[in-house]
Amino acid sequence: MLKAVIAEDEVNLLRFLRRKLEKHWPQLNIVAECTDGQAAFNAIERHQPDVVFLDIQMNELTGIELAAKLPKKTHLVFVTAYDSYALKAFEFGAIDYLLKPFSDARLLQCVTKLKNHLSPKTGQTKQNETIKLTIGTKSWLQPIEEIKAVCAQGRYVEIICENRSALLRMPFKDFLDFVDQQLFWQVNRGIAINIRHLDYVKTVDAKHMQIFLNDLSRPFTISRRFQSRFKNPLVPSFISST
Structure with missing residues (x-):
């Protein structure tokens, strides 16, 4: 099962994102929820998640500072209320950039991107797609x-x-x-x-x-x-x- 870490300094938003992910991607195992950058870094080192949902403005370590420390195999999604960091986010190889508040449709689009990146490429498209x-x-x-x-x-x-x-x-x-x-x-x-x-x-x-x-x-x-x-x-x- 794929593993994920959520890092968000606002507890209500963290819980909201978790509920939405559980609804739209029930196969994803959320192994840690963190409210500051250092705790997120520790959780990522401990769990080695496939996906990290990362707020940008956090205490201890900002999302940008944390992104610079992530292993390249980690699939990163920034979740933020500020669009001014988008270019910087994609410089770190972010798969997506979710602007708060986001709709269910937008989150589903993000989930589709992640699934595509995480699925092994066979070189062929399945007939039932x-x-x-x-x-x-x-x-x-x-x-x-x-x-x-x-x-x-x-x-x-x-x-x-x-x-x-x-x-x-x-x-x-x-x-x-x-x-x-x-x-x-x-x-x-x-x-x-x-x-x-x-x-x-x-x-x-x-x-x-x-x-x-x-x-x-x-x-x-x-x-x-x-x-x-x-x-x-x-x-x-x-x-x-x-």
Whole structure:
């Protein structure tokens, strides 16, 4: 069972977070609750948790000071009322940054991220993995492996399938965290393609490449940052420069 430590200097908020985690992630074993940074550090050394939920402003040691002492294998989530520390938090490799007060939906999103990071990567997406999509009044469960491409649209992503597409309220980065990135290859800043649906790649000139997917007439541009992956001789044999 995965282990977690919660460090929060406000007792009511600590209990609130524990109740919510017990509700939304009952398999998580919360092994310690701490109200100051030094106690949290001691608990982390003693229990070696998989996940630490960490407040930033605490006595003894601040959350930032504590984060600098954590082993790299620890999955860190900052829980704070201040958004000014977000950049610093991600410099420490934080998986997420929960701003108080947060909703159940936001916590569930965080839990999904953590589960994705903590699950072993197999290189394959299970056939029964689905995501709920909606167009108007119609909703359906879309198998993730059948999604052809994903495009960033502000706070949404456009999910492109063979015969239809739908908008999903999820940031592009969060979607990439949710799916298997061995299956979904990012081709530019806001687009990822399902490698299983790749037809061919076309080299337009020395600087530009386009990618074509099976049964889609719409090509996608591969930015220079991601082109090396498609030029590697070990990529699948369907890659073409014609």
